[in-house]
Every structure is written in C-alpha cells, then in structure tokens.
Amino acid sequence: MAEKRYNSFYVRLVFLLLLFFLVVLWIAFGLYKIIVVEGDFWRSHATAKNDTITVYPPRGNIYDCNRNLLVSSLPKYKVFVDFDAEKLCKNEAKFKHDIDSLCIHASRILNVDRTRLKNRILDELSKPKRKRNRRCEIFGISEIDHPTKNALFNSKFISDYNCFYTEKRIKREKPFATLGSRTLGGVYQDAQTEGKGGNSGLELYYNEELKGKTGVARKQRIRNRNYHVSMIEPEEGCDLITTFDVKMMDIVESELKSVMTKDHTDHACAVVMDVKTGEIKAMSNLKMNSSGEFSDEENYVMTSLTEPGSTFKVASVVALLESGRIDTSYRIDTGEGIWQLPNWDKPMRDHNYTKGGYGEISLAQAIWFSSNIGISKPVREVFGLSRDSAKKFVDRLYSMKLNEKLNLEIPGVAKPNIPHPTDKGVKWSGMSLPWMSIGYGVQVPPIYTLTFYNGLANNGKMIKPVFVRTIEKDGRVVKSVNTEVLNPKLCSNSTLLKVKDMLRGVVTNGTGKLANSSILPLAGKSGTSQMYVKNVRVGYQLSFCGYFPADEPKYSCIVVMWQDHTSVSPSVAFGKIAERIYAMGEKEIVRPEDEYRAKPYIAKVKHGRTKDVDYLLDKLDLQTKSSNVDSEWCLVENRDSVEVMKPLTTKMSVVPNVIGWGAKDAIYMLENRGLKVEVQGRGKVVQQSVSPGTTITKGGVIRIVLKS
Numbered sequence: 045m046a047e048k049r050y051n052s053f054y055v056r057l058v059f060l061l062l063l064f065f066l067v068v069l070w071i072a073f074g075l076y077k078i079i080v081v082e083g084d085f086w087r088s089h090a091t092a093k094n095d096t097i098t099v100y101p102p103r104g105n106i107y108d109c110n111r112n113l114l115v116s117s118l119p120k121y122k123v124f125v126d127f128d129a130e131k132l133c134k135n136e137a138k139f140k141h142d143i144d145s146l147c148i149h150a151s152r153i154l155n156v157d158r159t160r161l162k163n164r165i166l167d168e169l170s171k172p173k174r175k176r177n178r179r180c181e182i183f184g185i186s187e188i189d190h191p192t193k194n195a196l197f198n199s200k201f202i203s204d205y206n207c208f209y210t211e212k213r214i215k216r217e218k219p220f221a222t223l224g225s226r227t228l229g230g231v232y233q234d235a236q237t238e239g240k241g242g243n244s245g246l247e248l249y250y251n252e253e254l255k256g257k258t259g260v261a262r263k264q265r266i267r268n269r270n271y272h273v274s275m276i277e278p279e280e281g282c283d284l285i286t287t288f289d290v291k292m293m294d295i296v297e298s299e300l301k302s303v304m305t306k307d308h309t310d311h312a313c314a315v316v317m318d319v320k321t322g323e324i325k326a327m328s329n330l331k332m333n334s335s336g337e338f339s340d341e342e343n344y345v346m347t348s349l350t351e352p353g354s355t356f357k358v359a360s361v362v363a364l365l366e367s368g369r370i371d372t373s374y375r376i377d378t379g380e381g382i383w384q385l386p387n388w389d390k391p392m393r394d395h396n397y398t399k400g401g402y403g404e405i406s407l408a409q410a411i412w413f414s415s416n417i418g419i420s421k422p423v424r425e426v427f428g429l430s431r432d433s434a435k436k437f438v439d440r441l442y443s444m445k446l447n448e449k450l451n452l453e454i455p456g457v458a459k460p461n462i463p464h465p466t467d468k469g470v471k472w473s474g475m476s477l478p479w480m481s482i483g484y485g486v487q488v489p490p491i492y493t494l495t496f497y498n499g500l501a502n503n504g505k506m507i508k509p510v511f512v513r514t515i516e517k518d519g520r521v522v523k524s525v526n527t528e529v530l531n532p533k534l535c536s537n538s539t540l541l542k543v544k545d546m547l548r549g550v551v552t553n554g555t556g557k558l559a560n561s562s563i564l565p566l567a568g569k570s571g572t573s574q575m576y577v578k579n580v581r582v583g584y585q586l587s588f589c590g591y592f593p594a595d596e597p598k599y600s601c602i603v604v605m606w607q608d609h610t611s612v613s614p615s616v617a618f619g620k621i622a623e624r625i626y627a628m629g630e631k632e633i634v635r636p637e638d639e640y641r642a643k644p645y646i647a648k649v650k651h652g653r654t655k656d657v658d659y660l661l662d663k664l665d666l667q668t669k670s671s672n673v674d675s676e677w678c679l680v681e682n683r684d685s686v687e688v689m690k691p692l693t694t695k696m697s698v699v700p701n702v703i704g705w706g707a708k709d710a711i712y713m714l715e716n717r718g719l720k721v722e723v724q725g726r727g728k729v730v731q732q733s734v735s736p737g738t739t740i741t742k743g744g745v746i747r748i749v750l751k752s
Contacts, residue, residue, distance in 0.1 A: 101256035104281030120187035121210035127176035256281035287323035353573030356483030412554030420478035501597035559619035565594035588614035701736035
C-alpha cells in the first residue's frame, strides 16, 4: 500500500515538472518570437505609443556692458480650470457654497470680472460630470507672471479644491521696451516650441549661441493629462554681454524723441560709438506713426542706403589735402552761390545763394559753412573732370576703405555704393565728380559715415563697430569679441590735424553752431541731402556726425533725420546727447576716507513684503525693531540707525500709499487691487497719480513715478 502511494506521488511530481518545463519552454518561445521574429514590429509599435518630444531650452539672456538685463526669457502661465478634478467632485456642494469667496479672491489676483468668472464656473458645473470641461480657460486674462501664479495657488480657496492649473510658456521680454529694440532683435513667436529662434538683430546673428541645446522627453498620459518625462536634459543657451550702456541708450532715445516731436520728423536714428574700442554704446531707430507714438520698425542705421550729403565733404577734403596740391588756406571764389559749367544740365548752388553766396572763402571756411561750390571747385581743379582723372579721386576714397562692406553682428547691413569711373555700366560725365565730392551720386548708410568720423577722432585708425563684448556660459567666458582694425591710417598726421581743426570750426563758427556747448568742446559736420522719387523732391535727409570732447575724443556720434523740410535738429540733438553723456562721467561723488569711517553707510531698506524685508535686514545684520508685524506687507523707517518695521494694513477696496516702495512690490500691490499700472523711471516710487485712500475702480489706471 505504501509502495502504491509512493508511485502515485512520483507520477504527480514528474507530471508537474514536465508541465513546468513546458510552460518555461512556451515562455521562451514567446520571447524569442517577440524579440527576434516580431522585434521590428513591436519596437516601431512601442515608439508610436510612447512618443518622444523635443524639449527646447530657455534662450540665453542679453545684457548691457554693466550687466543690466536687456532681453530675457521669462515664464508666463495660462490659467485653466479642471471641472473634473477629484477634490472638486467630492466636495461639489461645499464648492458651490464657497464659489462667491473663491471668485472674489481669484478675480482680485487675476484682475478679471468676478461675476463673469462665477457664471462661467456655474455653467460648467450645471453639465453632467462626464461632459464637463477639463481645460476651461478663464475669460479676460491672457497670461500671468510667476508672482501672480504663486499668489493664486497660495490661496486656501484654490488649494482646497485643486481645480485650477496652469500651463507654462516661455516669453521673450525686453525690460527696457524700445531701448535698442531693433538692434537687439526679436524671435519668432513660436520659437520656444519649434526652435526657429531669432529673426533679426543680435537674436538672429547669435542664434546658435543663444538657443542652447535641445533635450528629449517622453510623453506619458496619466489621468487624462499629458506629462513629459525627461530623457535628455536640455542645455540652456549662452548669455551675451553687449557693448550697450542702458543709461546712454536712454539719453539717446529721449533726445531723439524730443527733437522728432518738435520738428514733426517722420523717422530718425542715432548712434554713439566708443572712439578707442569701436564699441557701440547706444543705438536708436525711431519712427513716428499717425497716432504720434514712436515705434522701432527698421534699423535705419544699418539699412538706409541714401545719399549722405555734406557729411561726405570731409572725405573729399581728406583727398584734397593728401594730394599735396592745396592747403586749408587755399582760396575759392564761390561767387554769388551759383556755379554753372558748360554741358551741365543744371547749376550747382550753395544753400545761401538767395542771399548772394559766400564770395571768396578758404577751404577751411568751405567746410565750416558747408559750401558745395567751395568743395567741388578745388576737387575739379586738383583731380579734373574726365573719367581717367576722376579715377585718382575715387581711388583715394577706396584707399580709406569707405567702399568696403562691414561684416557686422547685425544681419542686413547695406554695402556703400561709391561708383568707380572704370566700373562697367557706370554713366560718367563732367558732372559726376563735382556732385560726388559733396555727397551726391553715392549711397552710404549712417553706420559707415560714423565709422569714418570715428577713425578721424581715433588719430586716423578706423576700427570696426562691435556690439558684443563676450559670450558667457554660467558666468564663464566662452568667447571674447576683439577690436578689428579696418584701416590703420586714414591719412597723414598733418592732414588729420587740419581736418580735426576744421570740424571744430564747424561747431564754433559754421553750420553746426547749435551743437556748440559751454560744457565741453565738440567737433563734427552737418549734412543735408535732398531725396527725390522720379525727379520729384519728397523730403530731406538731415544729419550731424562728430565726436566729443573735441580735444580728447572719447565718443563719436551720428544723428540722422528724415523729414519734409530742412532744420538744424540733428545738430541740436547731437549737442544735448554729448552734454548728457559727458555729465555721466562727471557725477562721481568722492567721500573723504576719514569722513567715511566716521559716518558708516546705512543701507536704505525699502518698504515691501514682510518676509522679504525681514530676510534682508537679517542678512545685512542691521539693528531692527519690530512692532508686532503680522501683516503681509510692512513699512520700514530708520530711527537713530535702527530699522523700525511697522505693519501695513490697507483695505483691498482703496488705493494704498506706495511712496518709497520699490517698483516690483508697488506694481504687485496695485495690480492685486485691480488697477492698471503705468511706470515712469527707475528706482523707488516718489509719486503716484491716484491719492492713497481713494476708492478703487476696477480696471482704473494709476501712474507711478520712480527715481533712483
């Protein structure tokens, strides 16, 4: 009997082992079939079901030479409501009970109409649960910034139901608005999703450096929402440290706007360049539209291929003096301001021909008074009028590199057009050279004229304009941009001294008198050229190009304006720009060493959010005194070197007093109360347009003025 039971157990054991072996064999065969036989199919199927996406990194920032932020990628958030959220569904009755409080709170933060928000929510809640919108966009808002997002989700009403959510977008922002906007450039609106990147200016030229390296993420869908699981982390773009100076940029733009407004100018541009390094410190391109507002539509500094007019006469004088045949004392008979040669279609006139002209003047005076005849006559006498003799004059211009294209960091720079008598297709006549010598029949963008004048100021060394100092990654310099010499010597030292003396005389004795300053010596040349379309005059190009201080040049500058009448506004703008920039370097406050030790510097802490103020005071190790500050905001006063914190309690329905506040906190507090804020200046608030305590009107506008 025992033997029979043993045999039965043995049979069952063998059967189980055999069954196990068959199962293992079946699994192995299945794996072989899936991996080897059907591997390609399942791998492609897996790829289709688990899509990978390209993750674009934040673009690098662009800074001025003092590390002030000019362009940055900032997060913006789109706000949605998920009406199928678990917490909302479980507490729907309580949610409906709290809906008034929730909408009031959300409307204050998001600055939307609470009644409309409430109706929107109730409309969705009235639908069956399976038909409710999981992606309900809130009406009345576009996108919110990070502080607003934090304020929204720190609310108890919002966090209790977990029904609000946001989607992050990266936006390219320029904190200083129009300052150098066209030069800095822009990006395609979908640059963060498709990686197209920059479309103009520095954003385009340095697109590869700014855009960084893309990453890879895998899509996963959890509870009907898409999530991205990172596989390869994206690498942020490099930062550009430009040559711009925000303070100079502000000076140039404000002065340009001032003269444009007074003179009803259609469009204008101005540039300031460092004489020794070629660094562009400021650039502004402005156009006035029909509503009287200024916009930055085109980079006129780089692309305006127009006749420069009288600013070109300086190059002609350099050519004359370098010939060795005449000097600045050379006398020219300009007659009554009208010069007519045989076979000329029309006579050449000086701008004062209606007043009898200048009579006999020297070459230096011809530059001072911008006499067309005073320049063209000696050019004719020295170089002749024939095609072969004119070749010497144009060759002299070419030797100064005035015709060569500048490969600048701004895409789309136009190339000067200075025709050579031997070029094929060039129509050359006895009128060509005289008109060319005074800036007609040639086209030169403003940036080239400035580069030439900067070379004169730089002891004859003409250098290439630069816009970027360094390219940096995580604070480490990746690449430095060095100064490039275009022409080591424009002319001889004797010619250079004579020309610089003449440019000084233009400001003290000639057509540039309105640029003259009692603060510092200036030098430069005014220019006017008429613009024609089909032989019909349509306006004037007015300009002034020079440098300052005249005795020890530090900066060169050009101002160009296009309008339907003549004026001296470019000279006025040049003088004011020079004075204000010069004053920047003179406003240095020097404190004696013993006085500094006797009166140690006390940090001025602004009013603001209580936790931020408390953190700052702690880090500065300042003696503080708190008066039971349990409010979100506080005021700070200095009493006998002790920082006293006081709670700030204001009703949400009235305008708070933000005098003495920093811009960020002031804007945040005012916008939280439903006001639209307009900001003027930088620093802390010194003035507000709506008095404190005034009842708030939703959507009302308040203007705050800031000073450093």
